[in-house]
Amino acid sequence: MLTKLSQIGEFGLIDLLKEYRGSRAGVIKGIGDDTAVVPLDAKRYLLLTTDMLMEGVHFKRTAPARVIGRKALACSISDIAAMGGLPRYAVVSLGVPGNLPWAFVRDVYKGMDALARQFGVAIVGGDTIKSEKIVINVALTGEVSKKDVVYRRGAREGDQIFVTGPLGKSLSTGRHLKFTPRVTEARYLIRHAKPTSMIDISDGLAADLGHILEESKVGAVLEENEIPRRAGAGLRQALYDGEDFELLFTVPRRKAAFLGRQKQFRFYPIGEIVPRAKGLLLKNKTGALAKIEPRGYTHF
């Protein structure tokens, strides 16, 4: 029997495709982090990311066009932020039905334009094709000092785990269409707390922490009481809902104390990195530990 894609899933797919990456020349970090990392100049890396958003999967045609355009770019900017970088140049592909009002496409671009100006991103190229469903692809470059780049793979035992904001119910409340990518927070963290690992939460806290644990070869204990939840979100939503687009990161213990003292941003401590053999554990209010699965929202 033929294996269907739905049986493999997005993450299985990524693993299976690692064989087909073309030339490896010059690649610092390819598939398997928030962005690719390749050489730029003596002091900096070039970051590359791509995100495809499809009508009916990531947004409805009835959503305001500006908001759809804004989200398409925001997802990519969030990926650059998670590496510690600054976003720079975007190329946009747009598939649209021929009978769509012109104003819809203009408004998609207006939404991107406003966010692009806010974050210093230049939209430098595009491709527009015919499609039954609206589809937007944003590919974005970023830049980061070699000494500043943060991967998923650097978390160490004893490191403290933080998130940049409340989690859960992002999809049902519409927040996933309006979030602000955490570029400023990421830059602050790099200057003041040297994160050992970082990722943006797109698949859900448990799944994205799972990516850090896998790449860093460590385990984690989350404090159920400490996980910040968006209004109306239960623990399950905070752990497993997708598209929060907050940053999830780890810092050495002495930096964690500093993050608690500073007043510029609010960072939420939610747990600690432990040896790999312990896996991913949730500590409840009584101190009892339960194993949880690093699964989450699947975009596939």
Next chain:
Amino acid sequence: MLTKLSQIGEFGLIDLLKEYRGSRAGVIKGIGDDTAVVPLDAKRYLLLTTDMLMEGVHFKRTAPARVIGRKALACSISDIAAMGGLPRYAVVSLGVPGNLPWAFVRDVYKGMDALARQFGVAIVGGDTIKSEKIVINVALTGEVSKKDVVYRRGAREGDQIFVTGPLGKSLSTGRHLKFTPRVTEARYLIRHAKPTSMIDISDGLAADLGHILEESKVGAVLEENEIPRRAGAGLRQALYDGEDFELLFTVPRRKAAFLGRQKQFRFYPIGEIVPRAKGLLLKNKTGALAKIEPRGYTHF
């Protein structure tokens, strides 16, 4: 009444969207050439391009998956070639139905992988989402020496017009799925003939020459007799069919003579640049001149 996209068309759309480009910081050349051109280092520019291919528009699901993947990357490599650059890093977004056999996706990647190795391209990232129709987006970076970059805008009166191969019937013969991007030819031209303008023929000879004429503010006379045609293609097909993916370029007259003498590649002289007021003219076998429209195959 609402203006429909189909009334505006792809090129009208590009013009109308130029207002919404976000920040302009650092952009050497944005929308309106084969690729965007942005700073890389003291001696080089970074090139950026994106191409979206949709099932039912650019290929059928019954086409071999390897061939579909190969074409998606080949289109982008062709854009980099048209700027005189070398392709480097690709990020790939893929939308696929969940019930598609896994082997189909693997073969799409296999097709890209083979071409990527041939041209030294590293596939460094991707996004895979659910979609009713298969959709592939390739965003590709390239590099070019500042002194080598070739735009559409440099054609001058008296320059000779060339193409790198026979034109027409690319879509009906399936050549559009199998072409080799003209990277090697472009590099040779830059070293030996300093093209004043260059573009890859994706919209058709007349339309793509039209882009050069518009950007260079010049006119052209094409020699009907000299336009090389693919087997079975008439003049109309050679002028207006899309997706030839040959290079169309202009060189000063003394370089044209050299291109005629050299034996390494075959370059086809097809006409001459004239003052802008003359527009785009076709000279027939008897020497009579007729005005033609710079229109062509529309991907929209």
